[in-house]
Each structure stands twice: as C-alpha cells, then as structure tokens.
Amino acid sequence: NVFIMSFMKEHGYEVNETQLKDFLEKLLARYRGEGWYNDAPAYDYYSMWAYQSYGPLWAVMWGDKQYPELARQFLANQSDMIDNYPYMFNRDGRMNMWGRSICYRFAAVTPLPLIEYGKHEGVNYGWLRRIASSTLLQFMQHPEFLENGVPTMGFYGPFAPAVQIYSCRGSVYWCGKAFLGLLLPEDSEYWSAVENNGPWESDLLPGKVYHKFQPATNLLITDYPNSGASEMRSWCHETVAADWQKFRSSENYNKLAYNTEFPWMADGDNGEVSMNYATKNRDNRWEVLRLYTFRSFDDDVYRRDAVLETDTTVRYQLADISLPDGILRIDKVSTGSPTQVRLGNYSLPQLDGDIKAMTRTLDKGYTASIIDNGDYQLATVALEGWKNGVKVQRPKGLHPVSSICAVPVTEADVSDSDIFVTLHLWKKSDSAFTDKELRPVKSVKISKDRKQVTVKLADGRTKTVNFN
Incomplete structure (x- = not known):
C-alpha cells in the first residue's frame, strides 16, 4: 500500500495522505531496536527481507521528498542492524535455518547492499558482500535446490514441515529480493569492495565464544x-x-x-x-x-x-x-x-x-x-x-x-x-x-x-x- 500510494502521489494523483502517513507510522512502530522489527509477535527474517529492505528502498525512492522525517527514521533503524545481523551468518557466510517462510532462503541477504543508502560510517561492505555471495551459493550449488528448474518448497530440497499454509509454488521466488542490490551503481562501495570474512578473520579468536x-x-x-x-x-x-x-x-x-x-x-x-x-x-x-x-x-x-x-x-x-x-x-x-x-x-x-x-x-x-x-x-x-x-x-x-x-x-x-x-x-x-x-x-x-x-x-x- 505504501509503495503504490507513494508512486501515485509522485505522479500527481490524489491519495489519502492521512492513511499513507498512518501506514508508515504503523510500520515504524513495529521497530524494537538493534535492527529488529517485530513480526507480530515473533522475530524472524521478515525484519530483513521486508522491513529492512522495503523501508530503505521507500526512503530513497519517495520518502526523502514526501516524508523526510519518516525516511530518516527508516534509514536510522537500518544502521542499528550493522553490528548485529551479519553475525547471524557463519564464518563462511551461510545463513541459519530459522523462522517462517524459510523457502525464501537467500532473500535474507537483501538488506546488506541497501545499507549503502543510509551513508553509514564504518561499514565493512566486503564482509557484507561475502555473506551475500556465500548465502547465494549455499543454495545455488546445492543439488536439491532446484526441481525441474524450480526452487523446491523447503530449505535445500522439499521439506513439508517448514512450509506454511500461505506458501505456494511461486513463494520460492521471493528469494529474488537478494538481487535488489543490483540497483546500486557498479562503482558503489558494496560492489567495489574486496570480499573478506570481516571479524572472523582476526577479531573472533579460537577457543572463545x-x-x-x-x-x-x-x-x-x-x-x-x-x-x-x-x-x-x-x-x-x-x-x-x-x-x-x-x-x-x-x-x-x-x-x-x-x-x-x-x-x-x-x-x-x-x-x-x-x-x-x-x-x-x-x-x-x-x-x-x-x-x-x-x-x-x-x-x-x-x-x-x-x-x-x-x-x-x-x-x-x-x-x-x-x-x-x-x-x-x-x-x-x-x-x-x-x-x-x-x-x-x-x-x-x-x-x-x-x-x-x-x-x-x-x-x-x-x-x-x-x-x-x-x-x-x-x-x-x-x-x-x-x-x-x-x-x-x-x-x-x-x-x-x-x-x-x-x-x-x-x-x-x-x-x-x-x-x-x-x-x-x-x-x-x-x-x-x-x-x-x-x-x-x-x-x-x-x-x-x-x-x-x-x-x-x-x-x-x-x-x-x-x-x-
């Protein structure tokens, strides 16, 4: 609703401004801290492949012009995730099987390139891209990921216990959100940085937790x-x-x-x-x-x-x-x-x-x-x-x-x-x-x-x- 209404507003159509702003404020009210939005009532990857992806996208596409204060809030919330969310991936950059809609898989990396929209300081974009690359390969290189050329309903291969009642054969293509990073220019920090393992290289020491x-x-x-x-x-x-x-x-x-x-x-x-x-x-x-x-x-x-x-x-x-x-x-x-x-x-x-x-x-x-x-x-x-x-x-x-x-x-x-x-x-x-x-x-x-x-x-x- 927010994207459609903001698009129509930009092109001169009359929209319900009160409702649009109300929707935005309700979305922001779901924010709890440290990069996490509440998924009513749980926490899961929806913080990342929804709130922390659509929020920054809306902020740079329309928010800066239409509701700059709300746009700044989405981008500020985005900065909070930098010191937490990347640590959820293992040393090789692979994602965890956790929460609903897991068949979206590498959509979990969607917000990582979009962090650049917020112009945040001290971001190791090489580590973020390593995570995105590794999570993508985690599935694309797995022999059971595709069945007749279509991603399966599961984590790697088909797995009924992880499928929700709202899921359908098309749901698996939400994994394509990962490619929203291609919206960034080729010379962006994200695409030009050298991939690395971030804190796993020297800060996280063996023998410790x-x-x-x-x-x-x-x-x-x-x-x-x-x-x-x-x-x-x-x-x-x-x-x-x-x-x-x-x-x-x-x-x-x-x-x-x-x-x-x-x-x-x-x-x-x-x-x-x-x-x-x-x-x-x-x-x-x-x-x-x-x-x-x-x-x-x-x-x-x-x-x-x-x-x-x-x-x-x-x-x-x-x-x-x-x-x-x-x-x-x-x-x-x-x-x-x-x-x-x-x-x-x-x-x-x-x-x-x-x-x-x-x-x-x-x-x-x-x-x-x-x-x-x-x-x-x-x-x-x-x-x-x-x-x-x-x-x-x-x-x-x-x-x-x-x-x-x-x-x-x-x-x-x-x-x-x-x-x-x-x-x-x-x-x-x-x-x-x-x-x-x-x-x-x-x-x-x-x-x-x-x-x-x-x-x-x-x-x-x-x-x-x-x-x-």
Whole structure:
C-alpha cells in the first residue's frame, strides 16, 4: 500500500495522505531496536527481507521528498542492524535455518547492499558482500535446490514441515529480493569492495565464544570460532491451540537454539526431538516446549522459563551456557504429577554412509554418547539427573537435508522436581573428540535445597545458576 500510494502521489494523483502517513507510522512502530522489527509477535527474517529492505528502498525512492522525517527514521533503524545481523551468518557466510517462510532462503541477504543508502560510517561492505555471495551459493550449488528448474518448497530440497499454509509454488521466488542490490551503481562501495570474512578473520579468536545480546528483543546471537558456527536464541510464546496459522508455535520458532551447522529437525509423534525438551503429557503424548518467558542474560548465562501448554504445573527453568565447542545446559524441571521428559541434542542428517554411533567412557563414571555422519560429530554427556541415560534416535522424514537422520536424546522420569546438567558438544569429523574436549566441565555441585547449581569449568571459570 505504501509503495503504490507513494508512486501515485509522485505522479500527481490524489491519495489519502492521512492513511499513507498512518501506514508508515504503523510500520515504524513495529521497530524494537538493534535492527529488529517485530513480526507480530515473533522475530524472524521478515525484519530483513521486508522491513529492512522495503523501508530503505521507500526512503530513497519517495520518502526523502514526501516524508523526510519518516525516511530518516527508516534509514536510522537500518544502521542499528550493522553490528548485529551479519553475525547471524557463519564464518563462511551461510545463513541459519530459522523462522517462517524459510523457502525464501537467500532473500535474507537483501538488506546488506541497501545499507549503502543510509551513508553509514564504518561499514565493512566486503564482509557484507561475502555473506551475500556465500548465502547465494549455499543454495545455488546445492543439488536439491532446484526441481525441474524450480526452487523446491523447503530449505535445500522439499521439506513439508517448514512450509506454511500461505506458501505456494511461486513463494520460492521471493528469494529474488537478494538481487535488489543490483540497483546500486557498479562503482558503489558494496560492489567495489574486496570480499573478506570481516571479524572472523582476526577479531573472533579460537577457543572463545562471542555473544551479541540485543536487550530490546532478548535475541541472542552466538558465534563459535572453533567451528565457525553461528547460533540464534529467539522469542517463542505461542500455543498450538491459538495458532490458527500453525507455524508460530512450531519448530520454526520453538527450538532452544538454532545453529547454522545443524538445520532443525521436525518433531516426531513418538517423542523424536532435537534441541528441545519433550514431555509426556496427560494425554500420553509427547509435547515439546513452546511457551518460553525470557528471564535474563548475565555472566554469559541465557535464562528462560517455560511451561507445558497442556499442563502448566509442568515447569522448566532453563539456563544455556555457550562453550567454545558446544552448550552446557543447567535446567530444573518441576511437575505436579509423575511424567517422563526427553532432551534432544542437535540432529545430523545421513550423508554418504550410515551415521556411526559410539560411546566413550570418561573419568568419574561419565559416558559420552557420540554420533558421526562423516561431516560433523555430536557428543552428549549427561552430567546430572538423566537416570535413563542417552539413546540415539534415528527418525525418518523429519530432517530437511536427508530422509534419515540421527539425534542423541537424554531421558528421565520426573515425579516432583529434578535438576539436569547436560553437555551438547560438536566438532568436525576430521579428528575424534579428545577426552579434554569431552570434559569442559570440571565439577558440578548442587546445593542441598536444590536451588543452586555451581559448575566449575576446565578453563577456570565458575558459573552459578539459582532456581526458585
């Protein structure tokens, strides 16, 4: 509406000025900070392939002449994303599978060249173009991206769990928004800069973890130099019962985290679950978490609470601690009646051969459950609470990369409340996990009243998590 009305106004036609300005102000009112607009109610790539693309385009095409103050606001909001959004892509520049309309794929890079419209200072356009080039090739070079010359409905190949009710065969062509960068002149900074890997080249150091926490939205972007991965933790608080569109409460948003190296696996009816908790509910069905409430991000600990949609007496207090090669989880689960819970690691697709599964015995009686698909290895170490141990599930038809996948899942029975401490670790398949890599935690101490967990890490740091 804004584009059409502004176009008609420019060419001398009478338009409803009050309505046009009202539309613009409503769009700007969706802005929350750090480059992110709210997608009513979630956060996802719509901030980027819609608000942060159409907003700057409108500002330079018509806004500067028609409503200069509003145009300046769109461009100012654009500058906020520079120090956050590019960090969502991995070291090689590939995008994360996260949020709805993922079949738009490399439309995620649309706003990167348009940053030049705002004449912002200190922009590494070579890094932005590397991201755009790499994300484009991420799909264009994938053998399953095209089917009969048409982009598939999925992430790489066809993948029904990621398709929304409004999607159609033409929806995939929204990926073409990426080529709006061709509106810039050939001698623009974006097109003339030498491609580079930005902060991944020297600022993000191996052996460390780097966070971009955004207080206005509670989004957390985490970069892992050891593996080159980028990870996102985001908003989700939507019931299935009220989700008439059937995607706000789904795996598009409800995972504990989203990682560029491990596209998300769909949930299965038999308790197959990755990067989330599943609980056996009163109907004897496996139900995953989706009703999260953000609590804090302090001392590199990301805290959320969650309740089960069908039974709010089942409460989760969640703490994520990112390590150089994975995630340390310290969680408390409370329930009004006995139940069973599961926690899945990330999932690996089957590639050229079968996914290998093995166990490693560590000191102090710990065991690491490891899977390896020839590209990546995932290790799960149950440090506290998982009385039923770790099992490797091998679901079919739930992964966006292959029809068969594998995921390590920890399991336990909970009758009142229990504390679970879990390591989810990863590394490339070119060398086996060392004992040192599998033991980044030196000790775990749980207080007698079970309201505090203190973890000593092998690098000398101490993390303390307090529960209600």
